[in-house]
Amino acid sequence: MPAPKDFLEYVDSNADAFIKRLSEAVSIKSVSGEASYRPELFGVETQQFDLGKHVMDGQELPLPKVVLGRLGNDPNKKTVLVYGHFDVQPAYVSDGWDTDPFTLTIQPNGQLVGRGSSDDKGPVLGWLNILQYHYENKKELPVNLRCCFEGMEESGSEGLDELVERESKPGGWFDGVDCVCISDNYWLNTRTPALTYGLRGLTYFKLNISGPAKDLHSGVFGRAVHEPMTDLIKLMSTLVDVNGQILIPGVDEMVNQADTEERKLYETLDYSIKDIEETAGGPIALSSDKVEVLMNRMRNPSLSLHGIEGAFYGPGAKTVIPAKVSGKFSIRLVPPQTPENINPLVKAHIESEFAKLGSKNTMELEDLHGGKPWVSDINHWNFQAARIATKAVYNVDPDMTREGGSIPITLTFADALGVNVLLLPMGRSDDGAHSTNEKLDRSNFIEGTKLLGTYLYEVGAIATK
Amino acid sequence: MPAPKDFLEYVDSNADAFIKRLSEAVSIKSVSGEASYRPELFGVETQQFDLGKHVMDGQELPLPKVVLGRLGNDPNKKTVLVYGHFDVQPAYVSDGWDTDPFTLTIQPNGQLVGRGSSDDKGPVLGWLNILQYHYENKKELPVNLRCCFEGMEESGSEGLDELVERESKPGGWFDGVDCVCISDNYWLNTRTPALTYGLRGLTYFKLNISGPAKDLHSGVFGRAVHEPMTDLIKLMSTLVDVNGQILIPGVDEMVNQADTEERKLYETLDYSIKDIEETAGGPIALSSDKVEVLMNRMRNPSLSLHGIEGAFYGPGAKTVIPAKVSGKFSIRLVPPQTPENINPLVKAHIESEFAKLGSKNTMELEDLHGGKPWVSDINHWNFQAARIATKAVYNVDPDMTREGGSIPITLTFADALGVNVLLLPMGRSDDGAHSTNEKLDRSNFIEGTKLLGTYLYEVGAIATK
Ligand SMILES: [Zn+2]
Ligand SMILES: [Zn+2]
Numbered sequence: 037m038p039a040p041k042d043f044l045e046y047v048d049s050n051a052d053a054f055i056k057r058l059s060e061a062v063s064i065k066s067v068s069g070e071a072s073y074r075p076e077l078f079g080v081e082t083q084q085f086d087l088g089k090h091v092m093d094g095q096e097l098p099l100p101k102v103v104l105g106r107l108g109n110d111p112n113k114k115t116v117l118v119y120g121h122f123d124v125q126p127a128y129v130s131d132g133w134d135t136d137p138f139t140l141t142i143q144p145n146g147q148l149v150g151r152g153s154s155d156d157k158g159p160v161l162g163w164l165n166i167l168q169y170h171y172e173n174k175k176e177l178p179v180n181l182r183c184c185f186e187g188m189e190e191s192g193s194e195g196l197d198e199l200v201e202r203e204s205k206p207g208g209w210f211d212g213v214d215c216v217c218i219s220d221n222y223w224l225n226t227r228t229p230a231l232t233y234g235l236r237g238l239t240y241f242k243l244n245i246s247g248p249a250k251d252l253h254s255g256v257f258g259r260a261v262h263e264p265m266t267d268l269i270k271l272m273s274t275l276v277d278v279n280g281q282i283l284i285p286g287v288d289e290m291v292n293q294a295d296t297e298e299r300k301l302y303e304t305l306d307y308s309i310k311d312i313e314e315t316a317g318g319p320i321a322l323s324s325d326k327v328e329v330l331m332n333r334m335r336n337p338s339l340s341l342h343g344i345e346g347a348f349y350g351p352g353a354k355t356v357i358p359a360k361v362s363g364k365f366s367i368r369l370v371p372p373q374t375p376e377n378i379n380p381l382v383k384a385h386i387e388s389e390f391a392k393l394g395s396k397n398t399m400e401l402e403d404l405h406g407g408k409p410w411v412s413d414i415n416h417w418n419f420q421a422a423r424i425a426t427k428a429v430y431n432v433d434p435d436m437t438r439e440g441g442s443i444p445i446t447l448t449f450a451d452a453l454g455v456n457v458l459l460l461p462m463g464r465s466d467d468g469a470h471s472t473n474e475k476l477d478r479s480n481f482i483e484g485t486k487l488l489g490t491y492l493y494e495v496g497a498i499a500t501k
Numbered sequence: 502m503p504a505p506k507d508f509l510e511y512v513d514s515n516a517d518a519f520i521k522r523l524s525e526a527v528s529i530k531s532v533s534g535e536a537s538y539r540p541e542l543f544g545v546e547t548q549q550f551d552l553g554k555h556v557m558d559g560q561e562l563p564l565p566k567v568v569l570g571r572l573g574n575d576p577n578k579k580t581v582l583v584y585g586h587f588d589v590q591p592a593y594v595s596d597g598w599d600t601d602p603f604t605l606t607i608q609p610n611g612q613l614v615g616r617g618s619s620d621d622k623g624p625v626l627g628w629l630n631i632l633q634y635h636y637e638n639k640k641e642l643p644v645n646l647r648c649c650f651e652g653m654e655e656s657g658s659e660g661l662d663e664l665v666e667r668e669s670k671p672g673g674w675f676d677g678v679d680c681v682c683i684s685d686n687y688w689l690n691t692r693t694p695a696l697t698y699g700l701r702g703l704t705y706f707k708l709n710i711s712g713p714a715k716d717l718h719s720g721v722f723g724r725a726v727h728e729p730m731t732d733l734i735k736l737m738s739t740l741v742d743v744n745g746q747i748l749i750p751g752v753d754e755m756v757n758q759a760d761t762e763e764r765k766l767y768e769t770l771d772y773s774i775k776d777i778e779e780t781a782g783g784p785i786a787l788s789s790d791k792v793e794v795l796m797n798r799m800r801n802p803s804l805s806l807h808g809i810e811g812a813f814y815g816p817g818a819k820t821v822i823p824a825k826v827s828g829k830f831s832i833r834l835v836p837p838q839t840p841e842n843i844n845p846l847v848k849a850h851i852e853s854e855f856a857k858l859g860s861k862n863t864m865e866l867e868d869l870h871g872g873k874p875w876v877s878d879i880n881h882w883n884f885q886a887a888r889i890a891t892k893a894v895y896n897v898d899p900d901m902t903r904e905g906g907s908i909p910i911t912l913t914f915a916d917a918l919g920v921n922v923l924l925l926p927m928g929r930s931d932d933g934a935h936s937t938n939e940k941l942d943r944s945n946f947i948e949g950t951k952l953l954g955t956y957l958y959e960v961g962a963i964a965t966k
């Protein structure tokens with residue numbers, strides 16, 4: 037027998053009520069595949085700084101203001117420009133922090149754990165500590181001071197280059213600066229203070245592959261369409277070898293090989309494979325030769341794969357074919373490499389490899405930001421002052437290092453002001469900047485404040501010689 | 502001159518105050534690299550079902566209860582078991598939804614947009630609509646009804662297999678069931694109703710690579726250590742070709758080639774390359790031959806790369822070396838493939854490829870869940886009833902399809918009860934289950950409710966013949 041006619045009519049006449057009930061059912065967030073949904077998501081508070089605007093991720097967003105400072109104008113004193121940043125890298129408890137990343141936790145061993153403790157709020161406060169001393173005790177600083185503290189360092193220091201160039205001209209805020217001191221890096225190890233005279237540059241890429249208009253179900257579309265993730269993984273696998281060799285033609289080849297003399301510079305540093313493996317927390321050094329590892333970090337380029345935006349990233353087992361995925365990778369640059377001469381090599385390589393795939397998906401390569409590498413003169417009085425200050429506070433000679441990371445503003449200051457730039461780190465190699473459980477040792481914060489102050493006095497001493 | 506002694510003493514005696522101020526600075530979430538932090542995160546509410554417990558992602562979590570129903574015990578009637586699920590896939594506005602996924606939005610074209618509208622809350626409510634009719638009108642159902650509605654389908658139906666096996670035994674809840682009807686899949690296209698007699702199976706993997714104890718800074722560690730992402734991307738690139746071919750030795754080879762007769766089955770289906778490309782939303786079909794595409798979906802295995810857990814996934818440019826990354830991928834299985842005969846092939850392949858890399862990182866392969874493929878007898882009276890009901894409601898003969906997706910419980914019912922199982926879909930191929938902007942057309946919900954009711958009456962008619 038067919039369904040009764042009045043049943044069919046009933047369904048028609050109750051359609052709106054059925055839809056309303058479906059609406060109520062849909063409003064229940066009965067997600068079973070993500071653990072985070074089930075106990076409770078935690079709320080996140082933010083505090084905003086006084087701001088301008090820029091466009092990021094397609095949104096117009098406020099830009100944190102740069103804080104500039106000026107104290108003293110004595111023609112008999114050197115004028116020192118100090119730089120730091122008050123913004124930090126992202127941090128979630130879910131990344132693996134043992135404590136809330138935004139609550140500073142003081143450990144029994146003296147570690148001050150929290151996002152930004154070492155990078156770069158500790159050093160910035162080091163300078164403020166010094167100023168407070170002089171203010172409360174009505175003392176004059178031994179130098180004229182200029183301060184530049186920004187809030188966009190971890191996002192490419194947007195807008196700062198233009199500001200520095202403008203203010204470095206005659207009559208500008210930085211006019212008359214004799215040297216620059218940046219405290220935003222780390223000792224080579226956990227024992228020996230360091231002065232840093234070189235930095236690698238950076239060029240950061242976002243490789244987008246898109247195909248379907250929306251995420252697809254792998255049951256329905258698996259082996260029926262070109263999947264963006266398949267293409268992206270193939271392309272990302274052509275960038276770097278497991279041993280660190282960069283596979284993009286022309287990138288490694290641009291850097292000269294170290295000769296015997298250059299190798300000796302690295303042999304003298306207080307460093308061992310044990311240091312790097314302890315800091316990394318695993319027996320994963322790429323070489324058992326300390327000189328190789330140090331040269332790879334300080335004077336060779338590197339390529340790292342950071343992750344994928346747009347793919348499934350949560351816990352559990354989601355059977356999705358993501359519609360648009362973006363691979364994030366970056367290359368650390370050393371002289372003579374620059375974003376200008378490296379980016380075309382990356383573009384040519386990616387385009388060639390994508391063409392080989394024969395995919396019907398769409399590929400686009402974006403370069404998000406970058407900065408040139410930098411090397412400074414270690415015989416300048418700026419470095420001498422820091423060397424003497426280090427000896428005074430820590431009673432050892434500092435390691436003279438090049439840093440593997442990038443602080444693009446370093447080069448901006450060097451170029452715009454034409455003066456010597458010194459990197460004078462406060463923290464240790466195992467502080468975990470950009471990582472989980474970032475910390476600054478109490479002693480580094482305190483002795484480091486002393487070091488920064490002593491350095492100013494040693495610069496002052498030079499002026500009066 | 503050295504720093505004044507009282508300055509050094511001042512720093513020592515004010516250390517606690519300095520640390521407190523650092524603590525306050527750290528408490529400001531001045532993250533510049535993630536857009537989501539800056540305007541505001543939105544809060545998410547959850548509603549929990551009445552629950553048991555299980556362990557997921559290392560946490561003990563409540564398990565939604567299975568809802569069982571029973572109505573009628575007339576020995577002159579067939580006993581039909583209907584199944585559905587009330588849990589849904591994850592959904593965030595940030596995934597690309599045009600509207601809040603958990604607020605049903607009725608579009609002018611009649612689409613009911615919302616997570617779960619089609620998968621599977623619409624069909625479940627279809628059954629309830631039918632029951633409501635009979636209850637309010639004091640009518641008897643034409644069959645004895647058994648209901649099984651669960652809340653863990655999207656997470657492997659944990660615990661349900663055991664329940665079904667237990668309740669299928671003499672005296673159990675499902676004892677006496679004559680046939681099963683599951684409404685939890687989709688038409689082959691957007692035009693023609695379908696009955697489904699086959700499903701692919703699934704085996705889902707999590708490939709873990711770990712090395713450092715915590716996330717590292719790519720400046721400090723780039724080219725100094727083995728990076729887990731580099732290893733993972735290499736391994737994931739060895740699994741599937743851009744054309745969909747599975748590269749794990751033995752997997753594709755296990756399935757026989759289709760002969761001319763089998764190809765004819767697929768030629769008769771109402772389907773075109775235009776259908777798949779319209780549903781996918783892009784010109785990305787792997788073949789221009791509809792039979793190839795249909796066979797790839799219905800009777801060939803597929804491998805999809807879903808994403809990576811533990812790597813950087815947000816917008817912006819984070820220069821992290823992730824410490825532990827987990828690649829998620831799955832294989833859709835067809836007879837004679839099963840998780841039992843496929844998983845060892847995957848394991849052997851991954852182990853062999855990882856050994857080739859020579860990495861010092863640690864690799865581990867987990868299989869998260871799986872299910873066998875399934876094929877049913879389309880000449881059974883259960884299918885005949887559904888065929889007649891379809892013709893009655895939609896005035897066309899249904900497409901007889903195999904589905905590319907997996908509903909492992911189908912096989913559990915077939916095995917435990919030893920009766921015919923019918924898949925009777927309510928929604929269309931473009932509903933976007935597991936995707937953004939999931940919808941159910943108003944007409945499919947309403948006509949589909951009629952179809953399910955008519956089907957019960959056709960089964961009832963068979964019992965009285
Ligand atoms: Zn920094
Ligand atoms: Zn930083």
Ligand SMILES: [Zn+2]
Pocket residue numbers: 586620621654685
């Ligand atoms: Zn479903």
Ligand SMILES: [Zn+2]
Pocket residue numbers: 590620655934935
């Ligand atoms: Zn589903």
